[in-house]
Amino acid sequence: HDALPISNAAIAHELRTPLTILRGRLQGLKDNYFTPSEAEFSILISQTETLARIVEDLRTLSLSINQKLILNYTMEDLSAIISEVLDFITPDFEALGIKIDYEIQSLNTYIDKDRIKQALLAAIQNVKIHAAEGRYIKVRLFQNKKFAQIEIIDNGNGLPEDKLVLAKERFWRNDDSRSRNFGGTGLGLSVINAIIVSHKGKLNIANNKPHGLKIEMVIPIKSNL
Numbered sequence: 001h002d003a004l005p006i007s008n009a010a011i012a013h014e015l016r017t018p019l020t021i022l023r024g025r026l027q028g029l030k031d032n033y034f035t036p037s038e039a040e041f042s043i044l045i046s047q048t049e050t051l052a053r054i055v056e057d058l059r060t061l062s063l064s065i066n067q068k069l070i071l072n073y074t075m076e077d078l079s080a081i082i083s084e085v086l087d088f089i090t091p092d093f094e095a096l097g098i099k100i101d102y103e104i105q106s107l108n109t110y111i112d113k114d115r116i117k118q119a120l121l122a123a124i125q126n127v128k129i130h131a132a133e134g135r136y137i138k139v140r141l142f143q144n145k146k147f148a149q150i151e152i153i154d155n156g157n158g159l160p161e162d163k164l165v166l167a168k169e170r171f172w173r174n175d176d177s178r179s180r181n182f183g184g185t186g187l188g189l190s191v192i193n194a195i196i197v198s199h200k201g202k203l204n205i206a207n208n209k210p211h212g213l214k215i216e217m218v219i220p221i222k223s224n225l
Contacts, residue, residue, distance in 0.1 A: 018050040057191045064194035071112035079104045085120045104141035107148045110222040119195040150217040158207040
């Protein structure tokens with residue numbers, strides 16, 4: 001990735017939507033326009049979680065750009081981490097009518113567990129945007145020579161070929177309004193790239209034939225450090 005700074009304008013753009021929603025809902029509660037309820041509080045919590053995710057993504061990118069992203073390596077089973085992430089996001093996806101299938105094998109390697117979880121969540125959230133049309137996501141984990149390969153595939157519309165090369169750039173979106181509707185921040189793929197590259201791995205983004213998008217996270221398998 002490049003070493004260009006993250007612009008203040010881009011950061012403001014990311015924070016504006018959740019802050020506007022929070023302010024509007026809180027003002028509505030104050031003015032008795034909205035009735036306090038479990039559903040209303042869930043909306044508020046969701047927006048604060050979005051803000052927290054944006055802040056952590058920005059922190060990760062800033063550390064990566066300045067070559068200060070320090071990884072805390074431990075021996076982990078990648079399949080257990082993926083299962084944990086899938087358990088966390090499945091109810092949200094089911095509510096949207098998106099089916100999640102998976103094919104994962106046990107693979108042990110030295111990684112930063114929290115960072116890999118962050119990358120997985122960002123990848124699956126990104127694919128959720130594109131899965132809106134196809135209503136299907138598949139997650140795969142397998143060994144490819146000396147690498148662990150994680151694939152997240154949907155059967156939506158994919159991306160135009162000329163935009164695939166832009167997808168890892170910070171704050172890039174193919175469809176701003178759709179991304180907003182499905183929780184995208186425009187940071188996800190660049191954050192994933194920073195985390196995977198810091199693990200000496202590689203992030204690949206491609207259209208999955210005959211249709212859909214495929215995100216590949218390729219990480220070296222290490223038995224010791």
